[in-house]
Amino acid sequence: MQDLEKIDTRFFSAEREAHLDVVGETVPRVDARSHVTGKTQFYEDMTLPGMLHLKMARSTRHHALIRKIDLKAAEKVPGFVRALTHKDVPNNWYTILRLIGVEPNDEPVLPEDRVLFAGEQIVAILADTAAAAGEAASKVKIEYKDLPAVFDVEEALKPGAPIIKPHGKNYFVYEGHHCRRIRFGDVEKGFASADHVIEHRYQSAPIEHAPTETTGCIVKPEGNGRFTIHSNTQACYFTLDNAALILGLPFNKLRVVGGTVGGGFGGKVDVIVEPIAILAAMLTGRPVKYAYSREEEMQVSSPRAAERITIKDGVMKDGRIVARKVTLYVDAGAYSRHSPYGTTKAAAHMPGPYSIPNVWVDAHCVYTNRTPSSAMRGFGVTIGDFALESQMDRIARFLKMDPVEFRMLNAYRDGDTKAHRKKAEGCALVEVMQKAAEMTGRTLPERFRKMSSLSREGI
Amino acid sequence: MLRAIDVPQTAAQALNSLARARDAAVLAGGTTVMPRVQAGDSGIGALVSLGRLKLDRIEAKGERITIGAATTLAAMAEHKALGFLGGAIESVGSPTLRNLATIGGNLFMKQPYGDLAVCLLALDAALTVVSKKGARKIPIAAFLAKGIGRDAIVTAIGFTRPAKGSWFYRKAMRRAQNSAAIVAIAAHLPQAKGRIDDARIALGGCGERPVRAAAAEQALQGARLDAASIAAAAALLAKDAEPFTDAYASAWYRARVLPVHFRRAVFGE
């Protein structure tokens, strides 16, 4: 494999005008020195006098009504200070994207009458030490009445499936529709005209980010009615805005100190620990720490959504894909969080970076009684790409075509209309594949060596 | 929550501490007890440390080895007389963990943890156990079947070092290092006049505790150590193995690969 030039200027030479002095150079990280000397301040690297520890009593059921909560044994644990339930929360809805109009409210900060996934937080216990909080939380007695649960996206959508959401549907409603839909051309005509029709189903499991630093925050009440929140969130403004809405506080009462994240990967973009910790600080007047244990991080914090994707392609002998039909299910788990947005991204990402004249996509955001899922690297797109590119390889093998050439043949060119009706621009898939072929010692046939994202030559 | 931690200087003091507090737990390396304590719902109210009881000596008298129960796995790995256990010790956790974890603690672990316990079963080790009634020796099989109750402490483990060429060990893992057993096999296959005599085969990942593969052992009695007899024995492992499903592997998978890893333990491939 040849050496990588810092910037390969042979491609798009007519467009090249950037005067780059950092891209392509090796620049030390600004935080490396403090990391290696132990001076980087993660949120938990501080102790505040009088700090309370918050531990949650969590649901042991997948789907159940909460019949009774008994705190008597918990209250007797030495060091117990206070318990918080939904009654203490001013505006008991967590809807991450409410500020940009994404509705409905579907997730309580603390559940009022029912739980929708095993591990859901129910009662917040505050105590003088982490050990006392943990012991008291384990002594909270909760009586449940089990409800039928559903764990599979297609099962959840079957008629007669137990409905687990208050708005009456096990799926997110997109402007009156049951899924995100893309209709471009006519796929049935496309399949009828194709030489081959190839259909496969793909499935991924939920994926946990497993950061070495668990989710958490420390909230400090300042003397002036304001609160400083030290959080390892990846999204300080999500935290500030949502906490203000939940607590009914003017935004300027909250100051979020963050940006130092011991591994995020998309797993620290929900606002789960801060609102309840701020509430605890408000009600007790003391600093409060709410930190996930390792078990909570692995089991309760949101993972990447599992997805089930069926791709049906109409393909010509010469390698052109003439129709692509995609049915995609995102397992949002018990609550929406970012999944409605992720599912939209998934739909828009179809049919992949390829110009296909007939495209049909149904992308469903489905609720099940599993841990609510949320963002993770390449949110909404990565699993779709796994399915798309696996499909491309399978078709190439079926047609006995080189998989690189097969992709270059179908790749977007500048000016092509994508399935969701945006014009493709800044395309570079062709050039990237040419470069990759060169770097891996593969000689492409001349027709493919001459291809360009700027023209339809060779197609 | 912990009320107290005791670091006694004698075994008698340790036994007294255990008797005084019904929710006390023995602390050796802490690699299993401390996570439980920190999880918050362990019910452990007191810890009794074995750290100052001088239970960390390794004695080799000829072929007879005696290891103090609080000896760390790292110390065992560094001892000349225990070279044959090197592969097994290396397969447990990481070097950092092995600086804390003890051979005694390893005896109490539920499979698929407790690889040294699998080895000790194949070595037919004897445990020295002290209680208020005094010291006694119990065979490891009895310990694995019944435990020792909460008023006793294991203080030492003794076994005879296997003859060269008679000890085989293999642990199948999902990762190259620092991972629990899919299955683990420890086999003592001594030979007299070219024939296997008194085989002992212990299996990990095949039940809650290590088990002896009695049917396979019987089949090897008087056989030569060759591919045919090992294959025949491998086919009989299932009779004594009850593998389980956990995050590492399914019961089906464990059962499926067990005979393969047994063969690889003996022949390397």
Added chain:
Amino acid sequence: MSSSVVTLNVNGESREFLCRPGTTLLDALRDSLSLTAAKKGCAQGSCGTCTVLVEGRAVFACLVPVETIGSRPVETLEGLAAGEALHPLQAAFIEGFATQCGFCTSGMILAAKALLRASPDPTRADVVRAISGNVCRCTGYEAIVDAILMAAARLRKTATRKRAAE
């Protein structure tokens, strides 16, 4: 449940503090001694972010009650640099991009320190083994292994020069 006074030798200094029974070395370092480089990633001994040295050996501080340490010296990351001058391991981690979020870095460097003290000329496999108890979710480990080997080479060179000068 009364606290007791514990004295530990940390980074060459005698440190005295009050703590509850069974306080782990990790909690003592972080909460009582303001030595927060060692991190709490799991409290189970499965992530390695709490790795410190006790008597030169790497241990998981989250599993060690302070009452069991006695007079054995404890070393943390804070004791590694000599004033402003970085230890070769620290310099190598910076130059080699062996740290991203930084959360595993303290544990990695100390596990490496223990290795290099015992084996100044480790193989790549030795390094991988030494850090097998330390999880990193950011770098993919290769840069860390390279940095440790680079630091090992520099330390050997310094030692050779020192011996030659004596």
